[in-house]
Amino acid sequence: MVRMVGASSIQPRILCSFVGGDYSFIQSTRPLHPLFRYNPGSKHVFMQLSRTFSGLTNLLFNRRNLDELPGSKRKSLRPGKVSPHRPVPDDIPQPPYVKSRKPPGIASGPEVHNQKGIDCMRASGRLAAQVLEYAGTFVKPGITTDEIDQAVHQMIIDNGAYPSPLGYGGFPKSVCTSVNECICHGIPDSRALEDGDIINIDVTVYLNGYHGDTSATFFCGDVDDEAKNLVQVTKECLDKAISICAPGVEYKKIGKIIQDHADRHRYGVVQQFVGHGVGRVFHADPVILHYRNNERGRMMLNQTFTIEPMLTIGSINPIIWDDNWTVVTEDGSLSAQFEHTILITPDGAEILTQC
Template sequence: MGSLQIQPRLVSSFMGARLFRFSTQHHLPHLFPYNQGTKHVSMQLSRSLSSITNLLFNRRNANELANSKRQRLRPGKVSPRRQVPKEIPRPPYVNSKIPAGIASGSEVHDENGIECMRASGRLAAQVLQYAGTLVKPGITTDEIDQAVHQMIIDNGAYPSPLGYGGFPKSVCTSVNECICHGIPDSRALQDGDIVNIDVTVFLNGYHGDTSATYFCGDVDDEARKLVQVTKESLDKAISICAPGVEFKTIGKTIHDHADRYGYGVVETFVGHGVGRVFHADPVILHYRNNERGRMMLNQTFTIEPMLTMGSINPVMWNDNWTVVTQDGSLSAQFEHTILITPDGAEIMTQC
C-alpha cells in the first residue's frame, strides 16, 4: 500500500478567502477537499493553535496505537463495477469525464423540488439504516456495497457515487482511521472496528446524501466516545440552522463541541449544497472560520463533520480516493441533508 500526503496546493481549486467562480464547476481532484489559502489574522491564529494541539494529539495517539491490537488499515481487492438497469435514470456525470467538483449556485427549491428531496432523502436514510444492520465481524465492505447497490436499484434509484469522478463503487465505507471516501473491498470487518457508511441516492432527478458511523462487535469505550461526540456535533450544528443564520456558525458549533473532548476537526473536507446537483454551493466548513454567507429559505445542503482522536492531517492512498489520518488515529463522521425552513431546519435524510 502506497500513500500520498495531501498538500492543499495540490488538491484544491479553493484559494484565498473565497472560491474562484467558474461557469460550471470548481473542479477538484476528489470529492471537494478544501484549501483555506491565505486567511485573515484570526484564521491564521486558529491554524497555529490547531498545529500545536495536533502535535499533542500525535504524540498521545502514537503511544495508544502502539499499545493497541488494532492494525493499520490496508487496501483489499476491489471487485468489478456493479451494473445498473438501463431504465434507471443516471446523473449527468455518469460515463462522462466530468471531474468531481462543486457546482456554482445554491440548491433552493420550490414545493415540487422539496417533495422530491424528501423522497430521495428518505430512501437514502432507509438504505443507510439497512446497511448499518449488516455491520458485524466477518462481513466485507464489498458485501455491504452489494447490498446497498441492490436496495437502491430495487427502488428505481441510482447510487450517486458510482461513476462519480471515476469512483468505482456504490457506497463509501470508511473503516477506523479512514476519514472518508473508503472504497468497498475484500477486507472483512473485524471485532472492534468502527465504520462510516456514506450513502447517496439519485431519485427522480434529486440526490439524497447521508452517512453514519457504526460499531462492529465489541468496540472500546474510547472509540464509542468519539462516535458519540461526532454525532452530537452534527446534531448541535443542525439545531442552530435557520434562514439568515451565517454558515460560519456551523463550524464554530462543531469545533467548540469537539474541543470540549480534545478531538480534532478535519478541515480538508467539507459539506455542500445538494439537490439536483450532487455537490453545489454553499461550501460548509466544519471548523471555526470567518467565511461569509447566510442560509436561505428552502435551501438544501449537507453537514458532515469528521472528528479524529489524533491528527487531522489526511493522507491519500494510491487509489486516489481513500483518505486516512496521518498518524493512524480513529476518525468518525456523521452526515445529514437538511432543508432550511421558516422555523429552522428539517432533516431530510431520516426514516
C-alpha cells in the same frame, strides 16, 4: 458525501418526477452491496486528491508501513481486492457526470427549491436514510465492505434510483465505507470487518433527478470506550450544528459550534473535507466548513445542503492511498463522521435524511 477544499484562500485548508406523497421504499431481499478539492473562485470541485496540488508534502501520498499501530492492538488498514463494477439497469436515470466520466465540479449558486423540488428532496433523502439504516444491519465481524456495497447497490436500484458515487470522477463503487482511521472515501473491498472496528457508511442516492446524501458511523462487535466516545461526540456535533440552522443564519456558525464541542472533548476536526449544497446536482454552493472560520454567507429558505463533521482522536492531517480515493489519518488514529441533508424551513431546519 464530502467535498474537499483548497488552500488558496482559507488556511489551513490544503485539499476538495416525483409523484404523490408515499415515501416508503423496498428493502432488497437479495443477498449482500469531498474528496474534493475546492479552489475558491474557480468553482471546480473534484472528488480526488491531486498529486500535484500546491502546498502538499509527499507525506500525504504515502501509505503507512506499520502493520500495528503504536499503543494499540488494532492493525493498520490495508487495501483489499476490489470487485468488478456493478451494473445499473438501463431504465434507471443516471446523473449527467456518469457518461462524461469527468468530475463535474461544483455548481454555482445554492440549491433552493419550489414545492415540487422539496417533495423530491424529501423522497431522495428518505430513501438514502432507509438504505443507510439497512446497510448498518450488515455491520458485524466477518462481513466484507464489498458485501455492504452489494446490499446498498441492490436496494438503491430496486427502488428505481441510481447510487450517486458510482462513476463520479471514476469512483468504482456505490457507497463509501470508511473503517477506523479512514476519514472518508473508503472503497468497498474484500477486507472483512473485525471485532472492535468502527465504520462510516456514506450513502447518496439519485432519485427522480435529486440527490439525497447521508452517512453514519457504526460499531462492529465489541467496541472500546475510546471509540464509542469519539462516535458519540461526532454525532453530537452534527446535532448541535443542525439545531442552529434557520433562514438568515451565517454558515460560519456551523463551524464554530462544531469546533467548540470537539474542543471540549479534545478531539480534532478535519478541515480539508466539507459539507455542500445538494439537490439537483451532487455538489453545489455553499461550502460548509466544520471548523471556526470567517467565511461569508447566510442560509436561505427552502435551501438544501449537507453538514458532515469528521472528528479524530489524534492527527487531523490526511494521507491519500495509492487508489487516489481512500483518505486516512496521518498517525493512524480513529476518525468518525456523521452526515445529514437538511432543508432550511421558516422555523429552522428539517432533516431530510432520516427514517
